[in-house]
Amino acid sequence: MSRILLLIVAVFAFSNINAQVDLKFGKVSVEELKKEKSLIDETAGAEVLGEFGVLNFKFDRELGLVYNFEYHKRIKIYNSSGYDNADVSIPFYDPSGIGGEDITLIKAYTYNLEGSKIEKIKLTNKEIIEEKISENVKVKKLTFPQVKEGTVIEYKYTQTSDYITSVPDWTFQESIPVV
Numbered sequence: 001m002s003r004i005l006l007l008i009v010a011v012f013a014f015s016n017i018n019a020q021v022d023l024k025f026g027k028v029s030v031e032e033l034k035k036e037k038s039l040i041d042e043t044a045g046a047e048v049l050g051e052f053g054v055l056n057f058k059f060d061r062e063l064g065l066v067y068n069f070e071y072h073k074r075i076k077i078y079n080s081s082g083y084d085n086a087d088v089s090i091p092f093y094d095p096s097g098i099g100g101e102d103i104t105l106i107k108a109y110t111y112n113l114e115g116s117k118i119e120k121i122k123l124t125n126k127e128i129i130e131e132k133i134s135e136n137v138k139v140k141k142l143t144f145p146q147v148k149e150g151t152v153i154e155y156k157y158t159q160t161s162d163y164i165t166s167v168p169d170w171t172f173q174e175s176i177p178v179v
Contacts, residue, residue, distance in 0.1 A: 023050045023072055026109065026120075028152050033113040036150075037078055040177035046082025047177040049074040049152070055167060063099055063162040071168075072156035075176075079149050085176060086110075086144040086153055093163065095136045101161040103140045108155035110144045121146050123155075 038044040052072040060066045075085050088108075092101040108123040129141045144153045159168060172178065 023052050023074055025072055025107065025154065025156055028074070028111045028118065028120075028154065030113065030116070030118065032074075032076060032152050033111060033118065033150060035076060035078075038076075038177045040179070044082070044177050045079050046075055046077045046085040047179060048174060049076050049179055051178070053168075053170065057164065060162070065164050066160060066162045067164055067167060069159040069161075069168050070156070071159065072154075074152060074154045077147055077149065077151040077153065082176065083147055086147040086151070088142040088144075088155060090140045090142070090157065090159075091133070092138055092140070092159060093136055093161070094138045099162045100136075101159060101163065103157050103159055105158040106140065106142070106155065107157075108142050108144065109153070110146050111152040111154065112146060112148065113150060 032049060038047040040047065050073070054070045056068045056070075058066060058068065077083060077085060090103050092103050094100045094102070106123075106128055108128070110121040110123075112119045112121070123142060123144065127143045127145060129143075130138055131141060132138050140157075142155060144151075147153065
């Protein structure tokens with residue numbers, strides 16, 4: 001049985017698992033910013049314009065087999081009922097000692113249309129907060145600035161973990177429409 005598990009892990013170690021179509025980070029279009037309502041649910045306050053994830057396995061001398069999960073998400077805010085989507089929480093397991101998970105390489109932007117020009121506002125370190133919510137769990141919280149009706153928010157990060165039997169879940173449906 002352990003040989004089968006080892007074979008499965010080896011296959012994953014040398015492959016990528018991709019979900020959905022690759023978004024170009026930072027390439028928000030005027031059309032996305034001008035969009036006034038969701039085609040899936042016209043009453044939605046916000047919708048996910050796209051998500052992209054890549055899961056890679058690699059060997060670390062200190063930790064053994066680890067994974068890197070690169071995640072990218074873009075959300076359109078249509079009205080004030082969608083503003084709560086501009087507050088993002090990313091939980092991760094962080095026990096004391098060696099190992100665990102970490103969230104790094106966070107990039108996040110708010111995009112607004114000012115006339116015909118796209119205004120791009122970068123999240124500062126002040127808007128990215130890390131909180132300890134239990135003995136072994138922390139959360140990175142992103143608060144996007146200058147969110148208003150018509151805003152597009154976008155973020156990406158890398159999750160690194162040595163818990164290879166517990167890779168991140170992928171949710172295909174949410175409380176808001178997902179394109």
